Amino acid sequence: xxDFSLMLEKFMEFRLQIAEAVGETFLMVGISVLAAVLxxxxxxxxxxxxxxxxxxxxxxxxxxxxxFVNIVRSFPFLLLVVFMIPLxxxxxxxxxGTVAASVPLGVVSIAIYARQVEQSLLExxxxxxxxxxxxxxxxxxxxxxxxxxxxxxxxVLGLTTSTISFISYSTVMGVVGGGGVGDFAIRYxxxxxxxxxxxxxIVLMIVLVQLIQFAGSMISRWLDKR
Amino acid sequence: xxxxxxVSKSYSSNDGIFxxxxxxxxxxxxxxxxxxxGPSGAGKSTLLRMMNVLELPDQGSVIVGGQDLTRLPxxxxxxxxxxxxxxxxxxxxxxxxxxxxNVSVPLELAGMNKEQREERVKECLQFVGLLDKARxxxxxxxxxxxxxxxxxxxxAHRPAVILCDEPTSSLDSVxxxxxxxxxxxxxxxxxxxxxxxxxEMEVVKEICHEVSVVEQGRLTDGFALEVRAQREGSRAxxxxxxxxxxxxxxxxx
Numbered sequence: 458x459x460d461f462s463l464m465l466e467k468f469m470e471f472r473l474q475i476a477e478a479v480g481e482t483f484l485m486v487g488i489s490v491l492a493a494v495l496x497x498x499x500x501x502x503x504x505x506x507x508x509x510x511x512x513x514x515x516x517x518x519x520x521x522x523x524x525f526v527n528i529v530r531s532f533p534f535l536l537l538v539v540f541m542i543p544l545x546x547x548x549x550x551x552x553x554g555t556v557a558a559s560v561p562l563g564v565v566s567i568a569i570y571a572r573q574v575e576q577s578l579l580e581x582x583x584x585x586x587x588x589x590x591x592x593x594x595x596x597x598x599x600x601x602x603x604x605x606x607x608x609x610x611x612x613v614l615g616l617t618t619s620t621i622s623f624i625s626y627s628t629v630m631g632v633v634g635g636g637g638v639g640d641f642a643i644r645y646x647x648x649x650x651x652x653x654x655x656x657x658x659i660v661l662m663i664v665l666v667q668l669i670q671f672a673g674s675m676i677s678r679w680l681d682k683r
Numbered sequence: 684x685x686x687x688x689x690v691s692k693s694y695s696s697n698d699g700i701f702x703x704x705x706x707x708x709x710x711x712x713x714x715x716x717x718x719x720x721g722p723s724g725a726g727k728s729t730l731l732r733m734m735n736v737l738e739l740p741d742q743g744s745v746i747v748g749g750q751d752l753t754r755l756p757x758x759x760x761x762x763x764x765x766x767x768x769x770x771x772x773x774x775x776x777x778x779x780x781x782x783x784x785n786v787s788v789p790l791e792l793a794g795m796n797k798e799q800r801e802e803r804v805k806e807c808l809q810f811v812g813l814l815d816k817a818r819x820x821x822x823x824x825x826x827x828x829x830x831x832x833x834x835x836x837x838x839a840h841r842p843a844v845i846l847c848d849e850p851t852s853s854l855d856s857v858x859x860x861x862x863x864x865x866x867x868x869x870x871x872x873x874x875x876x877x878x879x880x881x882x883e884m885e886v887v888k889e890i891c892h893e894v895s896v897v898e899q900g901r902l903t904d905g906f907a908l909e910v911r912a913q914r915e916g917s918r919a920x921x922x923x924x925x926x927x928x929x930x931x932x933x934x935x936x
Contacts (some may be wrong), residue, residue: 498825515803525739582775584773585775585777587737587775588769588771590764590769590774590833591737591764591767591769592736592764592765592769592788592792592840593760593761593763593764593765593789594791595758598792602791602792606779606780607777607778610779611781681779682778682779682780682820682822683778683779
């Protein structure tokens with residue numbers, strides 16, 4: 458179907474552009490992962506804590522946080538990118554380019570990972586929380602000395618799954634000049650009828666995703682002593 | 684040591700209000716091993732969990748070591764809980780920390796430095812006979828060993844009381860005897876007051892000095908077990924008192 462030598466040839470011909478595109482993807486996904494860990498992790502923890510019957514049960518906050526997560530996740534992603542342009546301008550001064558593209562990507566990342574975090578925490582047996590309370594642990598201590606410790610392999614696995622979604626989302630960031638591997642494949646491969654080049658880039662992305670999943674699974678298994 | 688005064692607790696559900704504990708008063712003597720026995724769903728565990736206010740009573744007071752735990756502000760309650768160890772039926776260990784890591788947790792919460800922690804963890808593991816398992820993860824241990832780790836953890840912060848919620852109910856009889864030996868040893872050598880909730884008559888017979896019977900959320904009987912008389916019961920369904928005492932009247936406690 459495909460001429461593999463032609464794929465390789467095209468790949469080598471465009472290696473500089475591809476390297477640049479990979480760099481852009483790494484920047485966008487890197488910022489997203491950072492946002493997911495720094496904001497999504499605490500947000501997911503709050504989702505867990507404010508739910509009914511939990512340590513910080515709070516119907517109002519639970520509604521607000523769930524509302525945010527659900528709304529962001531239900532937006533068709535391209536529309537979210539457009540919808541967020543004013544906020545992006547406010548935050549980074551421009552709505553065009555790789556860094557600007559990272560703003561809507563980061564927001565989606567936070568929502569996606571927050572949900573994963575909530576699910577991981579829900580898998581920790583209730584008795585662990587009870588034991589923590591009986592030892593006189595504060596809520597903060599319960600979270601980081603008990604819940605995060607017991608949920609850590611799930612948290613890593615969730616971040617792995619999320620990261621792969623971020624890569625997928627980042628492929629459409631060409632619309633705001635975000636660049637990246639996906640954008641490259643569309644502009645150079647698809648739109649210029651260089652099917653082999655497009656296929657070569659897709660293979661590159663498959664390899665990338667495999668590597669991330671492999672690393673994530675390894676770390677998660679290593680952390681899991683249950 | 685521990686007194687509950689007229690404590691009550693009810694839960695509302697779709698089927699109406701369920702009275703889990705109905706005006707119970709109970710005193711646990713300092714240095715004793717006190718059993719709380721009764722059928723499933725009688726409210727034994729709820730009663731035990733009131734003793735460190737994991738379950739806040741709707742009414743009544745919980746006096747432990749001279750202070751009413753129900754009236755303490757949160758940070759003082761947390762402090763008070765540190766001198767009340769707790770052991771559970773399902774152990775509730777941290778599976779992602781080693782045996783010594785688990786025993787170390789209460790000491791970390793108390794802000795003890797690393798050197799002192801290591802020393803104390805060693806002492807506690809030695810006490811329950813698990814020093815050789817210090818670096819293992821709980822997943823590799825048997826049920827009885829896990830429960831001994833949980834006991835070492837409860838012991839770590841030198842508690843005055845250890846509350847045990849069905850500590851042997853998921854263990855076989857040989858392991859049960861081992862765990863009861865450890866608890867008795869703690870009581871005898873360290874003078875720690877122990878409260879045990881159980882539905883197993885043998886557990887009470889084996890180590891309790893005093894026993895309270897809880898049925899349908901009420902305290903229906905309470906007596907000492909120091910002298911046991913044996914007599915075959917004549918009634919079809921003997922009471923807990925009769926099963927344990929053989930029907931001979933004993934002074935109430």
